[in-house]
Amino acid sequence: MAQPEGFHEVGAPGEPAFYPGASNFLSPAPESVNFETAGFYRDHEGVVHLKGMVTPASDQLLFNLPAGYQPPTRKLIELVASCRCPGGRHTVTVQIVGPGVSPDSDGRILASEGPVSLDGLTFRAGS
Numbered sequence: 001m002a003q004p005e006g007f008h009e010v011g012a013p014g015e016p017a018f019y020p021g022a023s024n025f026l027s028p029a030p031e032s033v034n035f036e037t038a039g040f041y042r043d044h045e046g047v048v049h050l051k052g053m054v055t056p057a058s059d060q061l062l063f064n065l066p067a068g069y070q071p072p073t074r075k076l077i078e079l080v081a082s083c084r085c086p087g088g089r090h091t092v093t094v095q096i097v098g099p100g101v102s103p104d105s106d107g108r109i110l111a112s113e114g115p116v117s118l119d120g121l122t123f124r125a126g127s
Helices: none
Strands: 039-042 047-051 053-055 061-064 076-083 090-097 108-111 122-124
Touching: none
Parallel strands: none
Antiparallel strands: 039 047, 047 122, 061 108, 076 090, 090 108
């Protein structure tokens, strides 16, 4: 069986861009842990895998997944993720919007707070 595709790195040339104000999380001190950058790939079974520690924009937006990596039509996926939020770590909701849920939101990823870890979040893509 062929190897799965590599991660698509958000913000890299030819890849989806972050919404204005959203970004990869940068550790506050040089000697701190290096966190994964935002990325995604689709495996042979049609499951999309997310990664990265990201800081959402003030309106909770992160980035949009392209067609082929989005949830099924008219499906809104809510996943629980870990937040390195001010005041301590806790869980937050990450939403991934499928086509047709609301105008101009296909593939949109939002986080209720941040910085938030997308590591280990997966969902089955639509056709």
